[in-house]
Amino acid sequence: MTDKLAASGSCTPDRTYRLHGSPDSANIVVRLLLEELELAYEDVPVDRRARAQNSEAYLRLNPQGLIPVLEVPGQDAPMFETGAILLYLADTCDRLAPARTAPDRGRFLKWLFFISNTLHSDLRIAFKPHKYLPAGEAQKLFSEMLVGRIAGSLSLLDREIAATEGPFLLGAELSCADLYLAACARWAQIYPEQGKWGLSGVPRLKQLLETLEERPAVRRACAMEGIEGRAFTEPKPVTLPGATA
Ligand SMILES: N[C@@H](CCC(=O)N[C@@H](CS)C(=O)NCC(=O)O)C(=O)O
Incomplete structure (x- = not known):
């Protein structure tokens, strides 16, 4: 891993990315990385109260109607899927991911994908179980089981x-997977409909979250998302307009 911005390619701090998001949605993960990489980007608010993610204009960016989207200078289409955006940015900048030939590349990829397609996916379902099952006992049970799965992950x-x-x-090196993990750990403590996850019983993860909370880039990103106090170890929901509806 190199510790400086790549001098060439598209990872230059003066090129402006456009980050579409709403407070404390998955855009926070991308923002954490953009801030760590010190890249220039413009914020494009998506008002979830008005369901702006389902507007025609937004669906042209992401036909799923999901946040985030990152418009990337030099790319021929907007990017969606948080994990893909992280991997793209880290690889392009040659920072916060092991190099393609590094011995820990495989380890990095497997955990990044695990966070994206297992942990984050389960969380999304736990936040909105009514999208998957009608209200009632079955939905309640399903939600409780999901919180169990999230705790297991x-x-x-x-x-x-x-x-x-x-x-x-x-190990010793920060990677973009840590940033994704921290956001998921935050959300797991505050947003599931039935039962919240807690930090007791995961001492190493708690230490990682505390370490991240001290990083200036993390503090900047959290402030921009309207997050006050300790974002990962004592998280509170944000109250900014445009947040989760
Ligand atoms: N797999 C997607 C999931 C994104 C996602 O679930 N975004 C949520 C916000 S955190 C969203 O847009 N929800 C709006 C909705 O469900 O209408 C990713 O990783 O980017």
Whole structure:
């Protein structure tokens, strides 16, 4: 991993990305990385109270009607899918992801994809169980089981940090997977409809979250999302206009 911005290619701080999002939605993950990489970007608010993510204009950017979207200078289409955006930015900048030939590249990829397609996916369902099952006992049970699955995934990640001896998921080096994990850990504590996850029983993950909370880039990103106080270890929902409806 190199520790400076790539001098060439599209990872230059003076090129302006456009980040579409609403407070404390998945755009926070992309913002954390943009801030860590010190890239220039413009914020494009998406008002979730007005369901702006389903407007014709937004659907042209992401036909799923989901946040975030990142418009990337030099790319022929807007990007969606948080994990894909992270990987693209980290690889382009040659920072916050192991190089393609590095021995920890495979380890990085498997956990990044696990966070994206298992942990984040389960969280999304736990936030909106009514999209999957009608209201009633079955939905309640389903939601409780999801919180169990989420707790299981976060415990696996805690054990991985113990195995690598931390402070980060891959060991000594911060990667974009840590940023994604931190946002998921935040949301798991505040947004599931039935039952919230807690930090007791995941000491290494808790330490990782505390370490991240001290980083200036993380503080900047959280402030821009309207998040006050300790974003990951004592999270509170944001109250900014345009947030989750
Ligand atoms: N797989 C997508 C999930 C994105 C997602 O679920 N976004 C939520 C906000 S955190 C959203 O747009 N929700 C609006 C809706 O469901 O209408 C990703 O990783 O980007």
